[in-house]
Amino acid sequence: MIKVEHISKSFGGIRAVDDCSLEVVRGSVTGLIGPNGAGKSTLFNIIAGLFPPSAGRVLLDGEDVTGWPAHRLFHRGLARTFQIAQEFSRMTVIENLLAVPPKQSGESLFRAWFAWRKVIEEERGLRVRAREVLEQLRLTHLEREYAGNLSGGQKKLLELGRTMMIQPKVVLLDELGAGVNRTLLGELAGEIERLNRDHGYTFFVIEHDMDLIARLCDPVIVMAEGRVLTQGTMAEIRRNEAVIEAYLGTRRQKTAAQARR
Amino acid sequence: MDIFSAGFLNYLIALGTMSGIYAVLCLGLNLQWGFAGLFNAGIAAFFAIGAYAAAILTTPESPNHLGGFGLPVVAAWPVAMLLSGALAWAIGRICLKVQGDYLAMATIGIAEVIRLVIKNEEWLTAGTRGISNIARPFEALPTPWNALAFLGLVAALVAGIYWAAERAWASPWGRALRAIRDSDVAAAAIGKDVTQFRLEAFVLGAMVMALAGALSAHYFKFLGTTATEPMMVTFLVWVMLIVGGSGNNRGAILGAALIWVIWSATELLTNRLPGEWITRTSYIRVLLIGLLLQIVLQRFGKGLLPERPPRMIDDRPKSG
Ligand SMILES: Nc1ncnc2c1ncn2[C@@H]1O[C@H](COP(=O)(O)OP(=O)(O)O)[C@@H](O)[C@H]1O
Numbered sequence: 001m002i003k004v005e006h007i008s009k010s011f012g013g014i015r016a017v018d019d020c021s022l023e024v025v026r027g028s029v030t031g032l033i034g035p036n037g038a039g040k041s042t043l044f045n046i047i048a049g050l051f052p053p054s055a056g057r058v059l060l061d062g063e064d065v066t067g068w069p070a071h072r073l074f075h076r077g078l079a080r081t082f083q084i085a086q087e088f089s090r091m092t093v094i095e096n097l098l099a100v101p102p103k104q105s106g107e108s109l110f111r112a113w114f115a116w117r118k119v120i121e122e123e124r125g126l127r128v129r130a131r132e133v134l135e136q137l138r139l140t141h142l143e144r145e146y147a148g149n150l151s152g153g154q155k156k157l158l159e160l161g162r163t164m165m166i167q168p169k170v171v172l173l174d175e176l177g178a179g180v181n182r183t184l185l186g187e188l189a190g191e192i193e194r195l196n197r198d199h200g201y202t203f204f205v206i207e208h209d210m211d212l213i214a215r216l217c218d219p220v221i222v223m224a225e226g227r228v229l230t231q232g233t234m235a236e237i238r239r240n241e242a243v244i245e246a247y248l249g250t251r252r253q254k255t256a257a258q259a260r261r
Numbered sequence: 262m263d264i265f266s267a268g269f270l271n272y273l274i275a276l277g278t279m280s281g282i283y284a285v286l287c288l289g290l291n292l293q294w295g296f297a298g299l300f301n302a303g304i305a306a307f308f309a310i311g312a313y314a315a316a317i318l319t320t321p322e323s324p325n326h327l328g329g330f331g332l333p334v335v336a337a338w339p340v341a342m343l344l345s346g347a348l349a350w351a352i353g354r355i356c357l358k359v360q361g362d363y364l365a366m367a368t369i370g371i372a373e374v375i376r377l378v379i380k381n382e383e384w385l386t387a388g389t390r391g392i393s394n395i396a397r398p399f400e401a402l403p404t405p406w407n408a409l410a411f412l413g414l415v416a417a418l419v420a421g422i423y424w425a426a427e428r429a430w431a432s433p434w435g436r437a438l439r440a441i442r443d444s445d446v447a448a449a450a451i452g453k454d455v456t457q458f459r460l461e462a463f464v465l466g467a468m469v470m471a472l473a474g475a476l477s478a479h480y481f482k483f484l485g486t487t488a489t490e491p492m493m494v495t496f497l498v499w500v501m502l503i504v505g506g507s508g509n510n511r512g513a514i515l516g517a518a519l520i521w522v523i524w525s526a527t528e529l530l531t532n533r534l535p536g537e538w539i540t541r542t543s544y545i546r547v548l549l550i551g552l553l554l555q556i557v558l559q560r561f562g563k564g565l566l567p568e569r570p571p572r573m574i575d576d577r578p579k580s581g
């Protein structure tokens with residue numbers, strides 16, 4: 001579904017992603033883990049077209065989409081959430097969802113002025129879907145709240161909700177669980193499983209909650225210092241010396257740095 | 262002062278007409294800033310293009326400037342708007358792709374270029390001498406009906422633009438723009454072509470501003486380089502929109518009327534100052550308006566009529 005070939009990305013002197021190659025197989029829920037600063041979010045941003053890589057290729061469904069702008073990738077069925085929630089803060093919760101579906105005729109000013117009836121009709125349909133999504137996310141009571149007033153966890157839910165407004169082929173979730181209450185997170189994991197099983201959506205998931213990763217993801221890819229360290233089932237990953245070293249290694253560096261201060 | 266005197270009536274009509282012209286400018290700026298978060302620091306450029314295009318296209322032949330096209334007003338105004346829209350499109354194509362404050366800098370620069378062109382290219386604009394003999398619609402009518410009819414025309418245009426802007430605000434087009442304004446990366450991630458939407462809002466706003474310029478040229482029947490003054494056009498319009506409430510079309514109209522009335526009142530005030538102060542009045546007035554802006558923002562952080570999300574299309578408000 002997604003194939004990343006020898007991707008590198010530098011910010012100034014920092015090599016955030018360093019000659020990274022991996023594949024997300026169609027129909028899988030693939031996990032991406034690794035210590036903070038490993039380059040996971042940067043890789044997501046490159047795949048989703050937020051910025052182009054310094055080197056390498058990205059293939060979506062076999063097509064070379066390197067350097068495509070984000071909005072074009074969305075129309076090819078790629079949806080995503082952000083690690084730091086990017087809600088439309090001065091729009092209501094339901095408007096955040098209504099904005100998502102593509103090809104709304106009311107997005108043409110001409111039709112907004114001269115074919116208002118059609119716009120209203122479409123809007124009714126969108127609203128039904130948006131309310132279903134809000135129901136699933138337990139956000140119904142906040143329908144008319146400004147999205148900027150939501151808690152951190154609720155904003156992440158809203159981001160997930162946006163991806164549920166369409167039928168994407170592949171969804172990138174960047175630390176969905178951060179700030180979301182455990183019970184609800186469990187339910188959402190169930191929803192992800194269902195969408196994957198019944199609708200064949202592919203998921204690519206960055207997550208720090210190892211239990212969630214173990215439940216959802218196969219395979220799991222481990223990144224460290226901009227590179228892919230290893231890949232396998234969660235059980236294999238847990239036994240892998242290099243992974244333990246990568247996680248502990250950063251921890252050791254941190255303790256050492258703190259000790260030096 | 263006899264409130265029934267002809268002089269006072271004329272004064273009121275003038276206040277109303279100018280408020281209306283500024284309301285058009287403010288509605289245009291609201292399309293750019295309130296809807297799309299685009300910072301236009303060169304409103305005067307688009308206003309001046311509209312004014313000069315309308316004047317040049319409608320005035321009789323003159324040795325002082327380009328002219329003699331003799332177009333009727335209804336034909337000249339759309340041309341004026343298209344010219345301004347074309348300039349906005351060119352600027353937008355270059356600046357809207359890049360994030361950040363490029364647009365602000367570019368619009369400041371363009372406004373300065375336009376100001377210098379108008380001042381120096383005398384074959385085109387008659388430079389500092391200005392263009393006179395601009396016809397005003399309805400001027401053949403007896404007084405005060407001529408002025409009243411022009412006021413009516415301005416009011417009708419304000420109403421029409423208000424309607425169009427409200428519809429745009431309530432539509433998915435406006436929703437996409439607000440999304441882009443709040444987070445352009447997230448808007449792109451849900452498939453919105455950020456550059457294209459921004460370009461539409463910027464061009465549309467610039468066309469509306471040009472219409473205000475055209476109206477003002479015909480209203481004063483004379484057009485000089487003052488039309489390009491950043492103070493009287495750009496700064497004052499920004500104050501109007503911020504005071505009235507950006508992101509609110511009614512706020513734009515209210516802010517325009519209110520600030521114009523206050524601005525005119527400060528003229529009465531400063532005219533009574535002793536002689537040696539007269540030369541200082543221009544900046545004293547600006548200072549007063551700046552002070553007023555501060556006071557309003559202290560009390561009404563989002564303007565007198567703050568932005569509101571549109572009523573959901575065809576959705577009954579929850580009864581309760
Ligand atoms: N926009 C940016 N500008 C500069 N440096 C960045 C930027 N984004 C990420 N980085 C750097 O790239 C490295 C990888 O970051 P990131 O991809 O966010 O890691 P992860 O998501 O795995 O925690 C970090 O050192 C981070 O500081």
Ligand SMILES: [Mg+2]
Nearest residue numbers: 040041042083
């Ligand atoms: Mg990250």
